[in-house]
Amino acid sequence: MNILIAPDSFKGSLSAIAAGEAIAEGVAKAVPHAKVKVVPMADGGEGTIAALTGMPQKLTVHDPLMRPIEASYLAIDYEGKPAALVECAESSGLILLSEKERSPMMANTYGLGEQIKAALDDGFRQVIISLGGSATNDGGLGMLQALGWRLYDRDKNEIRTAGNPLLCVDSLSDEQVHPAVRETRFLAASDVLNPFHGQEGAAYMFAPQKGANEREVQQLDEKLQKLARLFQEAYGIDVQETRGSGAAGGLGGAIAAALGGEIVSGIQMVIELTGLEADMKWADLVITGEGSLDGQSLLGKVPVGIAKLAKLHDKTVIALAGRLGKDIEALHPYFDGIFSIQTDCLTIEQAMNPETAVRQLNQTAEQLLRLYTVKGTRG
Structure with missing residues (x-):
């Protein structure tokens, strides 16, 4: 048997x-x-890298509260081309914070952007980002900051790289974005199909699990609505109509709009990467x-x-x-x-x-x- x-x-x-x-x-x-x-196996959340073979490239990035932490990316082959697999939970994960530290009002995804930047600097032009397990609800803005985006408040002051930039962003600029971003194919592996905002969106569905109270959930959702309009104006992408854009606190939307990426099924990607179908035929x-x-x-x-x-x-x-x-x-x-x-x-x-x-x-x-x-x- x-x-x-x-x-x-x-x-x-x-x-x-x-x-x-x-x-x-x-x-x-x-x-x-x-x-x-x-x-x-894994579905695109934490543990995705561990489910695959290879030697992760270690690097130092920032955690959700901007403290130094060790993370990695994994070099793999995907659809016949080199790719870097980056796990969101390694840098922006809820498991990195104590119960008292958990608050999406203070957390950001800057460290994830640093993981992606390291892969770009090492020459990868195909990056797979596994979403899931995040402590954040910043609409992916921290990630974008690490990749060279400039964010501004309504007084035109640049927003610093600490806390949740979603709470005060009024405009954004990609004039100084990392040059490799526009040459790179981005895929987001996710296990959720939630929209960017609304009752089924990133804030209402997931922020309470990350430490947000009712008032904060409402505030985060309002800010995500505003960010959706900014993405629409800048990139012509309606993230609210993009399935899975609410994944990982809105990271899916930032990847789809600002990075021009695609959101795909995490489990289907892992099945493909592990060659599980051959094992299934054997069993x-x-x-x-x-x-x-x-x-x-x-x-x-x-x-x-x-x-x-x-x-x-x-x-x-x-x-x-x-x-x-x-x-x-x-x-x-x-x-x-x-x-x-x-x-x-x-x-x-x-x-x-x-x-x-x-x-x-x-x-x-x-x-x-x-x-x-x-x-x-x-x-």
Whole structure:
């Protein structure tokens, strides 16, 4: 029996690699003779670089609060050409801030721009930016500042590179932009389709998760509306009509408008970069999963992307998750089975302990494979 294990990370608990290895250990206990391949996956958020092979190029940039931090970019081949893969979460991620530090009113994406600039300086003319996990809601303006854009307030004073420039921007200039920007193809890998502003936009949907209160959410949304008009005037792009422009606090919109980039499905890109389809053809059984599965998983999350590919090749596919939402029935058409790994009555903190998560993944995978391989089933 050939078994493909292709999970996303169990956020806040296990990396995709660790989750895959835990599942594989359980499989080996139930089916020692099985051939198992673990392929860690990502959907364009944090962990995308870790899901791919290669040696990241390390560099020092600024975090969301403009403190020095180590980040990287990964040199890869994409569609037959060299490309630099940059992970937004490495420089602008929520995981970089403590609970007390989290506030999209103070955070920016300047460090992401520094990551991109380093790749441009090293000669790359194709840059893939994985969005997701950001601590920011600056409409991508910090990123643009690092790439040479000049931002001005209503008094024509240049806005400094600290705090959230979205809150006071009135005009912008790209006269001093990095010369390689206009020669470069930019792709934004994302797992969300939200618009730039409005009730489903970057501020209302995501800013509360990053520390914003109701008043701040309203203020951020109003500023995003203004920025959308600036982008329209400067680049002729209506970011509100661009699917995924609200990703990562509006980064998607800045990439689409100012950088002339394209927003693509993160999971589909990772599937392509990992060559997963060949592994899918080889497999008899596919196991995927992530920390939480619910109706929102339909919007570009790893397990559903894996399931769609599995069904395309008529493979049995099972999903494991730390949490199952009340609307899990929305996922039933994609999977042959969806299972929670919770084997004990635990608090959230206890359940997310890495040792506990490994044990529960291990046990659940073992029991499922014992059932799967009983007489009368496949295998």
